[in-house]
Amino acid sequence: MSSRFERYALLLTLPAGIMVLALYALPILQVLSLSLTEGKGAWANYSQLFTSRAVAKVVGTTLNVSLLTTAITLVVAYVIAFGMIHMTARSRRIALLMVSIPFWISVLVRAFAWITILRSQGVLNGALMGLGVISQPLELVYNRLGVTIGMVHYMVPFAVLLLYANLTDIDRRIVQAARSLGARPLTVFLKVWLPLSAPGLGVAALFVLVFSLGFLVTPALLGGGKTLMIAEYISVQISTTRRWDLATALSTALLIVVGLLIALALRSPTMRAAFGGGRR
Template identity: 60%
Template sequence: MSNFRKWALALTLPAGALMLAFYVYPILQVLALSFTEPEPGLGNYAEMATNPAIRRVLWTTIEVTVPTTLLTVAGAYAVALALVQMPPRRRGLALFLVLVPFWISVLVRAFAWITILRRRGVVNSGLESLGLIEEPLSLIYNQLGVVVGMVHYMMPFAILLLYANLSDIDRSVIRAARSLGARRMAVFWRVWLPLSVPGLMIAALFVTIFSFGFLVTPALLGAGRVLMIAEYISVQITSTLNWGVATALSVTLLTAVGLLIFAATRHPALRSALEGGRK
């Protein structure tokens, strides 16, 4: 082994030790608790399969995650496509506006949506003043409010991911399509969109995984009526002290995310995008 490799290995040892101490060991503890609390066996996992409350929570998580992913990726793609078409100076301002939400606490954003969507909030008051509705709409403390808050939180991440992908598309391919007589919509559907598939897949994967573990936004905008898996785990640990079920759910969620990432990276388009990002 060369001196360079020895030094490289030595430099990675502290980081590896920290990873083992603060990440791997706690996960192993969670895994052990899921099989031993309150008694050894597979009882916690059996309860996950038979408990109707847990099945309802899992189904609610899927019902919220799917529209959140679709709306976030669609909206982020439109913004990212507009960004790559802008002049450099205007693009810099637009990217700044995209980054602004990163500096605002998730709590502040959630409470802002409560102010906007509540029965006497900005939206309902505006619609009533215009005569479009007679009674306030139920826009919050339900799945709609949770999806709105989660989409707003996820948009900057998805925009940046898709912007990086669209920026790498070779413009000569677009010019070649135009020179051959293709119209703008044909260029979009036959050139832009197919070349954007890796970025769309990465953004969708990121939003889906992040949505599985969402806690603060669903807890505030759902007000306990939209109980997702992360909040359910929190309740089991902090309120009911049901550590066995909570850790079993945590292990199941971690396994599902790991399998999802593994399956996604087996796709050639997504793998090529990830490899391209390392070059």
Template identity: 60%
Template sequence: MQNYQGLASSNAVWKVATTTLNVSLLTMVLTVIAGYIVAFGLLHMTLKARNIALFFVLVPFWISVLVRAFAWVTVLRREGVINSLLMDVGLIHQPLDLVYNRLGAIIGMVHYMMPFATLLLFANLSGIDHRIIQAARSLGARPATIFLRIWIPLSMPAIVVSCVFVFIYSLGFLITPQILGAGRTVMLAEFIATQMSTLRWGVATALAVVLLVICSGSVFLLMRRPALRAAFEGRDLR
């Protein structure tokens, strides 16, 4: 129990926990928004175009997380593709700091989580009854009204499930923030690894248990609601 008391009184632990929470929440918001846009687009494509798009969504699953992280370093570094392009067209005169900071870590984490969120949202959006959309159109509803008052409410369980899934996964990120953050964005998993390398097993174990309890509690609360449980399993409630 002294290890847990030490966690509660450690400024370093609270700083790392705050960083992890902020990065995970921002990653969750950006990933779910981007994933929803892609999933919504997939739903309205032709079958042939959808299969091609799904192939590109699945491509990151076949690439190592290390390869993806170092690829983002190449793209985002001061002499990288983005900075070179922006300077060539005259939009900037000095390279932007896009990597080796919190921004770089978030970009890498969002890219890693995008396929998961997209597929989870697409599976649930596919279960929405399109007759409801047709009925709204026949009654004169505009596209914006249909999206805001029909699509968003009906897809809310999927959005909540995606948020919880991305948030829980983001809490345990290690390699991506370690490479793209370059020690300036230390998250809980990296902090735990550091404690283990310095043989502070008690602190590392206590942090790991706390992280496990948070993740398990989130999943438990998620599965208590039938609508969210059905969305997590990809089932249609109709």
């Protein structure tokens, strides 16, 4: 009976498997094939990634913005998630609703909203100048700062939900035991909460970093062409300069880097446990 059920279950997954292959695997293989055959061939295509100053600058900008976004997002999301688990049930439901609302709003709408807030004649600069805090508008958008703000805003809800799920699984009896032994609140946080929430922080950091490496719309709008990241650079090579050789090679390299990051993260027993792949 069990083997028969497993066969039926396998048949039920076949349509989804075929769809994944058609929509994801085949295009990725096509990109890989183009990176090996377009232009002057594989060696010339991939050697550009190490010899081109433009590529080096774009990669450096992407790493800088992605790492900064990840660090800020983790701090903000941890504070929110930590506060949520200490709320009453009613307040927690409202907080979860507030965290979920950004998922219903298009990334384009969010980017344009930040432009309205941060531009020279925007809401924030207007308020600060009206209060006499500043005499000249601050440059808050169309630069790296604007891109980072937009990316952090986009990634915080994801990180909050990941960290909230992790923090709710922490046994409160351990915290109570630490308090009963005379540990101060800061000591309890540093010695109990942070170590026990390390798997959640690791998963959230990996998730945010991987997403940040491939951001396109937010950097394109909030960067104003002054903060060029990998995804936008690839888009320019395909749609404007028609350099498919460089675009596909860079796309493949980005895919490999993301795969390596995930593989290295899963070598950690803590991360494997967080992903549900620990030893049994």
